[in-house]
Amino acid sequence: MKRRDFIEKTAASTALLSLGLPLTSFSSIETRHLTILHTNDVHSYIDPFPADHPRNPNMGGVVRRAALIESIRKGNPNVLLLDAGDIFQGTPYFNYYGGELEFKLMSMMQYDASTIGNHDFDNGVEGLYAQMPHAKFEFLSANYDFKNTVMDGFVKPYKIFNKNGIKVGVFGLGIELDGLVDKGMYKETVYNNPVETAQDMVRILKKEQQCDVVICLSHLGYQYKDEPNKICDMKLAELTQDIDLIIGGHTHTFLDKPTVAKNLVGKDVLVNQVGCYGINLGRIDFYLDNNKQNAYKGTSIIV
Incomplete structure (x- = not known):
């Protein structure tokens, strides 16, 4: 080190210490960028809607979604791809293949995790189990107890992902099946x-x-205005703490951007849902300074 550089650095350090500030106070702040992509209630819609469809002309489709996801991953490698359930039921693809195609395509798109919706029991718990070998991603459900069913061991309550040093904990919650799904379909699954x-x-x-x-x-569903006491994503946000983001499904609610709710201790919780049928892809970007959340932005991208 040159003598002049040494003197300048020594003088600067002495000045900082004279102010009572440790040198670590001026360490560089590293901002890390985490992108969450998500879908819900895709319901076996593999192809895009036809151009003459009255409500969703030329929208959706697995090929387009895959291209969009790939493009986003090129911009930021720290991506988690998640689904909020009801993968099954809605087109002849499910009637013919029983969910095999859906799981294979999600695996090819490199989904990281999904929770389980009520329609994922439409071929019974055995039908869901039969398709598990085709899924190369995690199934997460913390409030469904499968221990007395064939699905025991195939579903985890939560999973921790590490993205460039950012620890992301993801857990799943399912809706009450009694009265919504025939008992013979979910059998001994406990809610x-x-x-x-x-x-x-x-x-x-x-x-x-x-x-x-x-x-x-x-x-669980976004909100039930006619049933104010029914548990939903908005009530879950209000009654808990330490959840940063709730990615929802079931009610086919189209949100342009996440709703910001207040949790049990008055802190912000993001609640998002992107409708149904793969028409939209949800995107939420978290920016963390030294792994403490500093900012976020969220949007719904038309596929």
């Missing part, structure tokens, strides 16, 4: 209270595992 389950999950993910971002994959 547990989603709010209590969520509190257990955030305790593990935020407190014990110290995840930087906690995401709930929910198939």
Whole structure:
């Protein structure tokens, strides 16, 4: 080191210390960028809608979604691709292949995780189990207990992903099946209270595992205005804490951008859902300074 450089650096360090400020106070702040992409209620829609469709002309389609996802990944390698359930039921593809095609295509698009919706039981718990070998991604459901079914061991309550040093904890929640799905379809699957389950999950993910971002994959539904006491994503946000993002499904709610709700202790929770049939791809970008959330932006991208 040159003598002049040494003197200048020594003088600067002495000045900082004389102000009572440690040198670590001026360490560089590293901003990391995490992108969450998500779908919900795709319902076996593989092809785009026809050009003459009255509501969704020329929208959707797996090929277009795959190209969009690939393009986003080129811009930021720190991407998680998630689904909020109801993968099955809605087109002849499901009637003929029983879910095999849907799982294979999601695997090719490199989905990281999905939760389980009520229509994913439409071929029974055995039908869901039969398609599991085709899924190269995680199934997450913390409040469905499958221990007395063939699905035991195929579904995890949560998964922690590491993206460039960012710890992302993801857990799943499913809607109550009684009265919605025939008992013969879900058999001995046990539904547990989603709010209590969520509190257990955030305790593990935020407190014990110290995840930087906690995401709930929910198939509870966005909101039920005619049933104000029914559990939904908005109520889940209000009744819990330490969830950063709730990605929802079931109600086919089209949001242009995430709703910002207040949690149990008055902090912001993002709640998002992107309609149905693969028409939209949700995108939420988190920006973290030294792995503490500093900013976010969210949008719904038409496919």
